[in-house]
Structures are given as C-alpha cells and as structure tokens.
Amino acid sequence: xxxxxxxxxxxxxxxxxxxxxxxxxxxxxxxxxxxxxxxxxxxxxxxxxxxxxxxxxxxxxxxxxxxxxxxxxxxxxxxxxxxxxxxxxxxxxxxxxxxxxxxxxxxxxxxxxxxxxxxxxxxxxxxxxxxxxxxxxxxxxxxxxxxxxxxxxxxxxxxxxxxxxxxxxxxxxxxxxxxxxxxxxxxxxxxxxxxxxxxxxxxxxxxxxxxxxxxxxxxxxxxxxxxxxxxxxxxxxxxxxxxxxxxxxxxx
Numbered sequence: 039x040x041x042x043x044x045x046x047x048x049x050x051x052x053x054x055x056x057x058x059x060x061x062x063x064x065x066x067x068x069x070x071x072x073x074x075x076x077x078x079x080x081x082x083x084x085x086x087x088x089x090x091x092x093x094x095x096x097x098x099x100x101x102x103x104x105x106x107x108x109x110x111x112x113x114x115x116x117x118x119x120x121x122x123x124x125x126x127x128x129x130x131x132x133x134x135x136x137x138x139x140x141x142x143x144x145x146x147x148x149x150x151x152x153x154x155x156x157x158x159x160x161x162x163x164x165x166x167x168x169x170x171x172x173x174x175x176x177x178x179x180x181x182x183x184x185x186x187x188x189x190x191x192x193x194x195x196x197x198x199x200x201x202x203x204x205x206x207x208x209x210x211x212x213x214x215x216x217x218x219x220x221x222x223x224x225x226x227x228x229x230x231x232x233x234x235x236x237x238x239x240x241x242x243x244x245x246x247x248x249x250x251x252x253x254x255x256x257x258x259x260x261x262x263x264x265x266x267x268x269x270x271x272x273x274x275x276x277x278x279x280x281x282x283x284x285x286x287x288x289x290x
Contacts, residue, residue, distance in 0.1 A: 064224070065223065065224045066223055066224070068222070068223070068224070068233055068234045068235065070234060070235035070250065071235075071250060071251065073250070073253060073254060074254060075254060075257075077122070077151055078151070080237070080253065080254070080257065081120045081121060081122075081151060081181070081237075083257055083261070084120035084237060084239050084248075084257060085118050085119060085120045085239075086118075086261075086264075087118070087239065087257075087260045087261070087264065088118065088241055088243070089105065089239055089240070089241050089243045089244060089245070089246045090243060091260045091263045091264060091267075092239055092246050092248065092256065092260050093105055093246055094260075094263060095256045095259045095260045095263065096246070096248070096256065098259065099252060099255075099256070101249070103228075103229040103230055104230055104246050104247050104248070104249075105230070105244055105245070105246045105247075106184065106186070106203075106227050106228060106230050106244060106245045106246070106247070107228050107229070107230075107244075108205070108228065109205070110184075110203050110204070110205065110244050110245060111203065111204050111205070111206075111207075112201075112203055112240070112241075112242055112244075113189075113192070113195060113196070113200075113201060113202040113203070113204070114199070114200075114201040114202070115241075115242040116242075117201050117241070118239070118240070118241040119153070119181050119182040119201045119239070119240050119241075120153070120181070120237060120238065120239045120240075121151050121152055121153025121180070121181035121182055121237075121238055122149075122151055122152055122153060122234075122235050122236070122237060122238070123152075123153055123155050123232050123233065123234055123235060123236040123237070123238050123247065124147075124148050124149070124152040124153065124154050124155065124180075124221070124222065124234065125155050125156075125157075125221060125222055125223060125224070125225045125232055125233070125234055126144065126154060126155070126156040126157070126166075126218060126221045126225075127156075127157050127159070127218070127219050127220050127221065127223065127225050128156070128157070128158050128159065128161070128166060128187075128212070128216050128217060128218045128219060129158070129159035129161070129216065129217060129219060130159065130161050130163065130164075130215065130216050130217075131215075131216060131217035132214060132215070133217055134213060134214050137212075137213060137217055137218065138213075140218050141218055144218060144221045145174055145178070147221065147222065148175070148178050148180060149178075149179075150178065150179030150180075151179060151180075151181055152178075152179075152180045152181065153180070153181055153182050153183070153184070153238040153240075154175065154180060154182070154183040154184070154185075155183075155184045155186075155225065155227070155232050155238060155247075156183065156184065156185045156186060156187065157186050157187075157225045157226070157227050158185070158186055158187030158188070158216060160187075161187045161188070161215070161216050162187075162188075162206070163208075163210060163215050163216075164187075164188060164208065164210045164211060164212045164215035164216045165185075165187070165188035165189050165190040165207070165208050165209075165210055165211060165212060166185050166187050166188060166189070166212055166216065167183055167185045167188075167189040167190075167195075167202065167204070168189060168190045168191035168194070168195075168211065169190075169191030169193075169194030169195060170191075171183075172191070172194060172195045172198050172200050172202075173194070173198060175200065176198050176200055181201070182200070182201040182202065182203070182238075182240055183200070183201075183202050183203070184202075184203040184204075184238065184240060184245050185202065185203070185204040185205065186205060186227045187204070187205055187206070187216075188204065188205060188206045188207060188208045188210070189202060189204045189206075189207055190207060190208055190209055190210070190211065192207060201240060203240050203244070203245050222234045230247055231247075232247050233249070233250070235250045236248060236249055236250050236253075237250065237253045266287075270283060270289070273286065
C-alpha cells in the first residue's frame with residue numbers, strides 16, 4: 039500500500055498559522071540593552087549586597103521565582119559574586135564527535151565579567167565543569183559559574199579561588215556522556231528563566247537572577263534596604279523595644 043505524499047504547502051501554512059515568530063523572538067533573539075552604569079561599577083555594587091535583599095526587591099516587582107532553588111552547593115561560601123549571565127544548555131547524550139569543537143567555539147564567545155549559568159537537563163551521571171574549564175574561565179575574566187549539574191577536579195578549582203555553585207561532584211567527565219546543544223539563548227532552571235546579559239548574584243544562600251531591564255532599579259532599592267537594615271540593627275543593639283522599632287518603621 040502506497041503512503042500518501044506529504045502536503046508540504048499545507049504544513050507551511052499550518053506553521054504560519056501557529057505564529058511562532060513571537061515565541062522565537064522571546065526565546066532565541068536577545069538584545070543586550072546598555073546599562074547607564076559601567077559594567078565594573080554595577081557588578082561591584084551588587085557584590086556589596088546579599089541575595090536575600092535582592093529577593094525582597096524582586097518581590098516588589100512581583101517577581102517571585104528568581105532564585106535558583108534546590109540544594110545548591112557553594113564552593114566559596116565566604117564570597118559574594120556578581121556577573122552577567124552567559125547561558126549554556128546541554129543534555130545527556132552518548133555522541134562524542136563535535137563536542138570539543140562546539141565547546142571551543144562556546145568558550146571563544148564568553149566575555150569578561152560573565153557569570154556562566156549552565157543547564158545540564160538534569161544530568162546526574164557526568165560533570166560539566168572541571169579544572170581546565172576553571173583555568174580557562176579565569177583567564178577570560180569570568181567571575182563565577184552556576185552548574186545545574188556536576189563538577190569535578192574540585193581541588194584545582196579551589197586553587198584558582200573561583201566561585202562555583204553546583205548540584206553534585208563526580209569523577210566522570212562529560213565527553214561521551216553529555217552534549218552541549220546551544221549557548222547564549224534563554225534557558226530555564228526550575229522556575230527561573232535566565233537570559234543572556236541578566237545579572238546573576240551568588241552568595242552563601244544561593245543564586246538569584248535579576249532581569250537586565252530592571253537591574254539598576256533593583257540595585258538602588260536593595261542598597262536602600264541595606265541602609266535601613268543598618269539602622270534597625272543599631273536600634274536592636276541599643277536595646278530599643280520591638281514596639282519602638284516598629285514605630286520607627288523597622289521590621290523583623
């Protein structure tokens with residue numbers, strides 16, 4: 039029995055009716071808008087904050103899902119680090135050919151002050167980050183990495199004093215186990231969307247993502263919160279009552 043030929047014109051018409059242009063633009067086309075504050079300055083100011091204060095400000099913007107959840111491990115808990123999101127997506131795959139070439143091309147695109155955010159699609163068998171990647175990243179001026187998956191060569195990473203946030207550790211490398219599919223595109227980790235150029239901040243409590251379009255507003259408001267908290271801490275240290283502190287506009 040002969041199968042009916044595919045009506046390609048009908049398929050094209052159906053694709054047009056689905057109006058995918060807006061979805062493609064949202065997921066794959068990213069204009070990194072210029073910020074009114076120099077890159078080094080805005081990152082240095084964000085590193086004077088902490089993720090909890092940033093989360094509170096994002097709540098004021100009705101953004102409740104900006105912290106990357108789950109049991110993230112922090113390799114440098116004493117550090118607060120901020121950078122611009124460089125996104126990577128990989129997934130479990132047994133293919134080997136092409137991986138090293140693609141990875142090299144990716145590394146050539148990573149700019150100074152990047153914060154690598156890597157979605158491994160739930161890979162539990164291998165690692166996406168290790169000693170050589172760390173040495174390369176440090177040489178490129180990368181500020182940190184958040185791997186939603188595994189790392190290895192931990193001793194080498196620690197020697198470079200490079201902040202890494204990760205899910206697990208394993209001796210297994212990625213080659214033959216996991217394959218990079220794309221980078222510098224919108225990715226989603228849990229409930230958090232991360233887009234190239236967003237500001238990513240990590241500290242002992244975890245990692246939070248600030249959409250680039252509101253980065254300055256969030257920064258200035260969080261700085262104001264820190265100033266308010268210093269006053270509250272002073273009132274507490276002076277022995278003022280809870281009611282006195284509340285009457286002054288304090289909170290707990």
